[in-house]
Amino acid sequence: MFGVEDAETEAAIRAYVKLMRASHAVSARTAPRLIAAGLTHTQLGVLEALLHLGPLTQRDLSRKILTSPGNLTDVIDKLAKRDLVARLACKEDRRSVRVVLTEPGRAFIESLFPGHAADIGAAMAGVTGEDLATLDRLLRRLGTAVSDD
Numbered sequence: 001m002f003g004v005e006d007a008e009t010e011a012a013i014r015a016y017v018k019l020m021r022a023s024h025a026v027s028a029r030t031a032p033r034l035i036a037a038g039l040t041h042t043q044l045g046v047l048e049a050l051l052h053l054g055p056l057t058q059r060d061l062s063r064k065i066l067t068s069p070g071n072l073t074d075v076i077d078k079l080a081k082r083d084l085v086a087r088l089a090c091k092e093d094r095r096s097v098r099v100v101l102t103e104p105g106r107a108f109i110e111s112l113f114p115g116h117a118a119d120i121g122a123a124m125a126g127v128t129g130e131d132l133a134t135l136d137r138l139l140r141r142l143g144t145a146v147s148d149d
Contacts (some may be wrong), residue, residue, distance in 0.1 A: 037112055040126050042065060043078065043079055044116065046061060046075055049061060050105075076099055084101070085104035102123060
């Protein structure tokens with residue numbers, strides 16, 4: 001490989017390319033439902049996090065869905081315009097704001113999520129059982145190693 005002398009680095013690059021291609025392929029498979037619902041993957045991530053975890057501060061949401069605070073503000077603004085989420089002042093810390101699902105937001109994500117989950121299942125159907133468990137373990141290890149740096 002041009003400019004790479006180390007076999008470990010070359011193996012890492014090859015794995016990285018495969019990881020990115022697989023990620024794009026799964027995203028492409030799930031995109032039509034989201035587009036039809038008028039959502040981006042990041043907007044869905046916010047709604048899904050709030051559905052499964054409950055109200056979160058913008059800081060916590062930013063960490064959960066791996067987006068910058070600036071981007072998250074824009075995402076929340078767009079979801080709030082659609083009355084899917086609302087911002088509430090934190091009683092414990094007046095500097096913080098919690099993001100919550102509105103009733104229409106809860107109904108929206110509860111109706112959308114099962115189909116989205118099925119789309120993910122279909123996109124990943126080529127990897128099943130023990131291989132899926134191994135992939136899960138390896139990706140968690142990779143994510144933890146990268147975030148520890």
